[in-house]
Structures are given as structure tokens and as C-alpha cells.
Amino acid sequence: MGDTRSGRNCLTWLHCQESTRHVSELQKVLEVSDLVTQFDTQDGVVHAVNGVSFNLHKGEFLGVVGESGSGKSVTMMSLLRLIPMPPGEIIGGEAIFQEKDLLTMELKELRAVRGGRIGFIFQDPMTSLNPVLTVGDQIQESIRLHTDTPSKQVEDKAAGLLELVGIPDAKQRLGNYPHEMSGGMRQRVMIAVALACDPELLIADEPTTALDVTIQAQIIAIVRDLRDKLGTALIWITHDLGVIAGLVDRVLVMYGGEIVEKAEVAELYANPQHPYTVGLLGSLPVSTRKVRSWSASRVIRRASTPNRQVAHSPLDAITPTTAVATRIRLWSTSATHTPLRAGGTLRTTGPAMDDMKVESTSPAEARGEVLVRVTDMKKHFPIMQGVFKRQVGAVRAVDGVSFDIFRGETLGLVGESGSGKSTAGRVILQLDEATEGTVAFEGRDLAELSSGQMRALRPRMQMVFQNPHASLNPRMTVGTIIGEPLQEHKRGKGSERQLRVQELLSLVGLEPTHANRYPHEFSGGQRQRIGIARAIALNPDFIVCDEPIAALDVSIQAQVVNLLEDLQEVLGLTYLFISHDLSMVRHIADRVAVMYLGKIMELASVDDLYNDPKHPYTQALLSAVPVPDPEVEATRRHIILEGDIPSPANPPPGCPFNTRCPIAQDRCSQEVPEFRELAPSQWVACHFAE
Numbered sequence: 001m002g003d004t005r006s007g008r009n010c011l012t013w014l015h016c017q018e019s020t021r022h023v024s025e026l027q028k029v030l031e032v033s034d035l036v037t038q039f040d041t042q043d044g045v046v047h048a049v050n051g052v053s054f055n056l057h058k059g060e061f062l063g064v065v066g067e068s069g070s071g072k073s074v075t076m077m078s079l080l081r082l083i084p085m086p087p088g089e090i091i092g093g094e095a096i097f098q099e100k101d102l103l104t105m106e107l108k109e110l111r112a113v114r115g116g117r118i119g120f121i122f123q124d125p126m127t128s129l130n131p132v133l134t135v136g137d138q139i140q141e142s143i144r145l146h147t148d149t150p151s152k153q154v155e156d157k158a159a160g161l162l163e164l165v166g167i168p169d170a171k172q173r174l175g176n177y178p179h180e181m182s183g184g185m186r187q188r189v190m191i192a193v194a195l196a197c198d199p200e201l202l203i204a205d206e207p208t209t210a211l212d213v214t215i216q217a218q219i220i221a222i223v224r225d226l227r228d229k230l231g232t233a234l235i236w237i238t239h240d241l242g243v244i245a246g247l248v249d250r251v252l253v254m255y256g257g258e259i260v261e262k263a264e265v266a267e268l269y270a271n272p273q274h275p276y277t278v279g280l281l282g283s284l285p286v287s288t289r290k291v292r293s294w295s296a297s298r299v300i301r302r303a304s305t306p307n308r309q310v311a312h313s314p315l316d317a318i319t320p321t322t323a324v325a326t327r328i329r330l331w332s333t334s335a336t337h338t339p340l341r342a343g344g345t346l347r348t349t350g351p352a353m354d355d356m357k358v359e360s361t362s363p364a365e366a367r368g369e370v371l372v373r374v375t376d377m378k379k380h381f382p383i384m385q386g387v388f389k390r391q392v393g394a395v396r397a398v399d400g401v402s403f404d405i406f407r408g409e410t411l412g413l414v415g416e417s418g419s420g421k422s423t424a425g426r427v428i429l430q431l432d433e434a435t436e437g438t439v440a441f442e443g444r445d446l447a448e449l450s451s452g453q454m455r456a457l458r459p460r461m462q463m464v465f466q467n468p469h470a471s472l473n474p475r476m477t478v479g480t481i482i483g484e485p486l487q488e489h490k491r492g493k494g495s496e497r498q499l500r501v502q503e504l505l506s507l508v509g510l511e512p513t514h515a516n517r518y519p520h521e522f523s524g525g526q527r528q529r530i531g532i533a534r535a536i537a538l539n540p541d542f543i544v545c546d547e548p549i550a551a552l553d554v555s556i557q558a559q560v561v562n563l564l565e566d567l568q569e570v571l572g573l574t575y576l577f578i579s580h581d582l583s584m585v586r587h588i589a590d591r592v593a594v595m596y597l598g599k600i601m602e603l604a605s606v607d608d609l610y611n612d613p614k615h616p617y618t619q620a621l622l623s624a625v626p627v628p629d630p631e632v633e634a635t636r637r638h639i640i641l642e643g644d645i646p647s648p649a650n651p652p653p654g655c656p657f658n659t660r661c662p663i664a665q666d667r668c669s670q671e672v673p674e675f676r677e678l679a680p681s682q683w684v685a686c687h688f689a690e
Contacts, residue, residue: 057233220243285558460540524553591604654670
């Protein structure tokens with residue numbers, strides 16, 4: 001039934017027909033067979049793509065998932081020969097696009113295909129868009145290069161494309177430069193550029209990874225409309241299975257440069273066959289009710305449906321030289337794919353955010369003691385202008401927030417980028433000075449402490465930063481990085497300090513013998529563990545975790561969150577957990593504060609906030625979170641917020657959310673709502689929360 005792939009893959013493959021009859025009857029847009037790409041490096045040959053094969057039909061949406069380094073992006077860039085050669089090299093395979101092989105096509109003809117008949121949306125629009133050209137120039141350049149559109153109509157077509165992707169005042173926006181737009185706007189411009197020539201195929205490489213859930217929902221809604229309006233086929237590359245659950249028709253799961261599972265999206269989520277797929281799904285944060293459960297330890301069985309392919313073999317029959325097989329053999333002894341835990345049990349993927357009935361394991365109020373009290377805290381950054389640096393305004397990053405953090409609890413702080421979350425965390429730790437208001441730690445106003453008193457208090461208040469690559473000194477060994485706080489505060493000497501460093505490495509799940517290695521020798525998840533080890537080196541009471549999982553794969557996110565929970569239980573830590581990932585915050589937090597444009601919109605326990613959100617902004621955030629269940633995702637009510645968060649330098653009058661609120665009335669633009677206790681321990685700033 002299967003064939004053996006020489007050398008590269010000794011797994012048995014189940015061959016099957018296309019996913020459904022109606023798909024198989026559609027025109028085939030792309031047919032990839034045995035694609036092999038490798039890179040020649042100083043450490044040897046890296047086999048980035050190992051015999052990848054798949055088909056794509058007109059109007060079909062295909063998801064390609066897997067962790068960073070699995071070969072997703074290299075596969076798609078190989079199709080258009082965008083990989084650097086050398087050191088990269090396409091060793092073999094075919095990529096038939098409309099009866100011609102992209103891999104052997106003349107370069108001149110291939111250039112006509114790139115951007116013309118195949119559009120590519122890159123992950124980071126800021127590095128993909130030319131900073132010295134207006135967005136209008138960049139869209140029009142593609143139209144002029146690949147089409148015969150008359151010159152007088154090029155600008156109108158460019159404006160029409162901006163309207164298609166949901167950018168208001170499109171004609172005026174053509175004159176904007178990329179830096180004058182938000183991240184969501186820039187990503188929409190990238191989509192407009194990719195669609196400029198009405199391509200038959202659109203490849204989107206992690207297009208929403210760096211975006212907030214609300215902007216992500218806008219982009220996904222735009223992409224869905226493209227199929228209806230243009231019949232465009234789509235390949236959506238991502239490491240997050242939650243994003244594609246309600247978007248694509250079929251899914252390819254990649255690991256180690258190979259496709260380990262192919263299936264229709266509903267079948268994949270309902271009945272994953274490969275243990276790697278099971279592990280990815282098990283790493284997603286979900287609810288405790290109506291759980292669709294997967295177990296990574298079950299024996300892989302032969303696919304019973306004809307519309308899927310699985311890299312198949314019992315565990316003891318898999319050749320250990322295969323990358324996937326090695327990962328499987330280590331499954332029981334490593335934290336490669338640690339499912340999120342709750343109350344000592346495994347937590348797996350489940351239903352919609354609308355149906356997330358969760359129970360707080362330790363309500364904050366029951367803890368009694370307030371460790372950190374924030375009262376009417378403001379942080380305004382002056383806007384200076386002119387030769388003499390005259391202040392002409394201020395950026396109101398934090399504009400009067402108040403909340404308590406109880407000892408031993410985790411307070412989640414959520415909101416879109418630009419809402420003031422990170423600034424609030426920095427002011428609480430006194431890394432930035434508050435413009436107004438107070439921050440008290442164990443009843444002591446931090447602003448009134450002398451420098452010596454503040455220095456003595458520093459070991460008890462620490463921070464885990466968002467980007468572990470940027471926050472770790474690349475010229476220092478890991479042992480030196482972790483030991484630096486001990487040296488700075490004169491904790492221990494010589495061998496005693498080395499033993500403490502080794503103890504910390506063990507505590508965060510790293511090898512003590514790796515203390516002499518440098519940060520670049522570790523993966524992203526391991527670097528974040530190093531940052532956590534540094535933060536707990538001085539036995540703190542309170543840690544601000546500033547987006548600690550934003551840059552990590554979902555499986556690595558689960559590891560880091562589980563580690564933080566373990567450390568909290570063992571060391572009695574208190575966390576302020578800042579994130580825009582509401583799924584993960586729901587898992588780790590006791591209470592949640594929702595922040596928008598420098599103000600707190602809602603503050604409640606996890607179960608109250610997720611079961612019965614009162615503020616329309618909270619409702620919109622929750623509805624925008626993708627759910628890793630295609631059936632549930634298809635029936636969910638989505639609230640798509642229009643536009644982006646306003647500038648904190650020029651906030652709207654009245655309620656800060658009134659310009660995007662779906663229930664806003666005249667009163668909302670004139671009167672700032674009171675932050676009031678609408679229900680026991682549930683505070684809301686909305687005129688119409690009832």
C-alpha cells in the first residue's frame with residue numbers, strides 16, 4: 001500500500017485520493033512532487049525540505065503547519081526559487097503550475113509568475129515594504145510590471161485594492177509611507193500588493209503572527225472574502241493550528257522537512273493520526289468543558305478514511321534515523337510537547353471561547369494580602385518639537401489605572417498593541433517613573449523610597465522580557481548571565497554562586513553542564529527559560545512577565561507557561577502576566593484586567609470574564625480568538641472591530657473605545673464612563689455594560 005522513499009524517509013505512506021469529490025473535479029492549480037531543498041553550512045548539509053509532495057486546486061485553501069524550522073517557509077520559497085543559492089540548493093522535484101515546472105522555468109518567465117500569477121504575503125510587512133516609497137507607489141509598481149493596465153487607470157486600481165483589503169480613505173492613503181501605518185494596516189498593504197495582478201495562487205507566510213487577535217481576525221476575514229470575490233487559491237503557513245481551524249479546507253503537517261500528515265481540516269482536528277500532530281494540538285490552551293481529547297502516547301493506527309495521508313508506523317517500527325521518529329522516542333522523557341496542565345491533569349484542545357466555562361483554582365480575594373497596589377497610575381511621554389525642544393503634547397501611554405495584585409496570584413493584563421500594557425509593567429517595577437499616581441509594594445510607596453532603599457527592594461521585584469534573544473547578552477555565557485544578579489547583589493561567592501547557577505538551570509529544565517554555552521547555542525524556548533532563571537535567581541516575590549511567550553511556537557509556549565506555574569507553586573511567586581494571547585491568559589491567570597488606550601476597561605476573575613464579559617471591547621477580544629475546532633469555529637459569532645486603536649497622543653473624547661465600539665451612542669463620545677463594580681469583584685468602565 002505504501003512506497004519507501006530512499007534514504008530520506010523510511011516511513012510507510014498511505015496513498016489516497018483527493019479530499020472530496022468536488023475538490024478532485026476542480027482545476028488543479030499546483031502539483032508539487034518530491035521537492036528536496038538543502039543548505040550547505042559550516043556544520044554540514046541541512047536537509048531543509050525532504051521529498052515534499054502535495055496538490056492544490058482552484059479556490060482551495062490549504063494550511064501548512066509545524067514548528068519553526070519544520071521547513072514550511074523554505075518549501076514555499078523553493079517553489080518560487082526565492083531561497084539564496086548558494087548556500088541553498090534545490091536538489092530535485094517538480095512544481096507544476098499551470099502545466100509548467102516552476103523549478104526549471106526560465107528566469108524571465110519565472111519573474112512574470114512571481115507577483116503576477118502567484119502572490120506572496122511575507123511575515124513581516126515592515127521589512128518587506130520599501131520604507132522610501134509610498135504604499136501607492138509599491139502597489140502601482142506591481143500593476144505596471146505585470147499587467148497591461150493603462151497608466152491612467154493604475155492609480156484607481158491601486159486605490160480599489162486598498163478598499164478591497166479594508167483600508168478607509170484609500171485614495172488618500174496611497175500617499176502614506178509604511179511607517180505612517182499600523183502593523184495591521186501594513187499587512188493589509190502587503191495583501192494588496194500580492195493581489196495587484198489578480199493571481200491564481202496566494203501564498204501567505206505567517207501573515208498574522210505578530211498581530212493582535214483583533215487585527216488577525218480582520219486579516220482572516222479579508223482572506224475569506226478573496227475566495228468569494230476572486231476564486232483565489234491560498235496556501236496559509238502558520239505554527240498555530242488555532243488560526244487555520246476555521247479558514248482552510250485541508251492541512252499539511254510538517255516536521256523536519258517532511259509532511260507527516262495530510263487531511264481535511266475537520267478530520268485532522270477530530271481524529272489526528274500522527275503523534276506530532278497530537279502533540280501540537282495538545283499544546284494549545286483550551287477549556288475544561290466538552291474537551292476533545294488527544295493522547296500522544298496512543299499507538300498510531302492506519303488511517304481509516306480515504307481522504308488523508310499519514311506518516312505511519314508503530315513506534316517500535318520507526319527507524320530512529322528519521323527526525324520525526326527520534327522526536328517520538330523522546331516524547332515520554334522530554335518537554336518537547338508539554339500539554340497545558342490544570343489541577344494536575346493534562347489539558348487539551350476544546351471548544352469556542354464563547355463556551356469556555358472555567359473555574360479559578362484560587363480566587364484572588366481568598367488570598368487576602370495585597371502585595372502590589374496601583375492607584376490612579378499615569379505615564380505620559382512628552383512630545384517635543386523644534387530646535388529648543390518645546391513640548392507640544394504628550395503620549396498618554398497609561399492614563400489613570402488602579403488595581404491590586406494579591407500575594408500568590410497571577411493577574412493577567414491583556415489588550416491590543418499600543419494599549420499601554422508593557423508601559424504599565426515597567427512603571428510598576430520603577431523602570432519608568434510614573435507621571436502621576438502611586439505604586440505600593442507591601443504598603444510602601446515606591447516613589448518615596450531612596451535609591452538605597454529601592455536597590456535593596458530590587459531583588460524582590462523582577463521581570464521576564466518578551467524577546468529572549470534581545471534581553472540576553474550574546475557575549476556572555478549563560479552561567480554568567482544567570483549569575484550576574486547574584487554578583488550585583490553580593491549573594492554568595494565563587495563555588496557557592498556556581499552551585500546556585502546550576503541549581504537554577506535545573507529548576508527551569510536545562511542542563512547544568514550547559515552553563516558555559518552562549519545564548520545563540522540555545523533555541524528560543526530555551527533562551528526564555530534562561531531569562532526566567534535569571535529572574536528567579538534572587539528569590540523574588542513578584543515578577544512581571546512581559547509577553548514572555550509571544551515569539552514562541554505553541555508547543556514551546558505550553559512548556560514556558562507550565563514552567564511558570566510550577567515555579568509559582570514551588571516558590572510562592574506572584575505574577576503580572578502581560579499578553580495579547582487571551583487563550584493562554586485564561587489558562588494561567590486568576591484574574592484578568594483588560595486594557596485599552598491607557599485605561600482599564602474591565603477587571604474580573606477568570607471565570608467571570610470569560611463566561612460573562614461585560615465590556616464590548618472584552619467581548620470583541622474574546623470573539624476574535626481562533627478556536628482549534630473547525631466545527632465550532634464555523635458557527636461562532638465574530639465581532640470584527642473596524643480600524644486600529646487610536647493614537648495615545650490624540651485619544652478620542654469620552655470613552656476611549658467609542659470610535660470602534662459596536663454599541664456606542666452619543667453619550668459615549670462626550671462622557672468618560674465610570675470604572676464601577678457591576679457585579680461582585682467584576683469592574684467595568686462602560687455606560688451600557690448592563
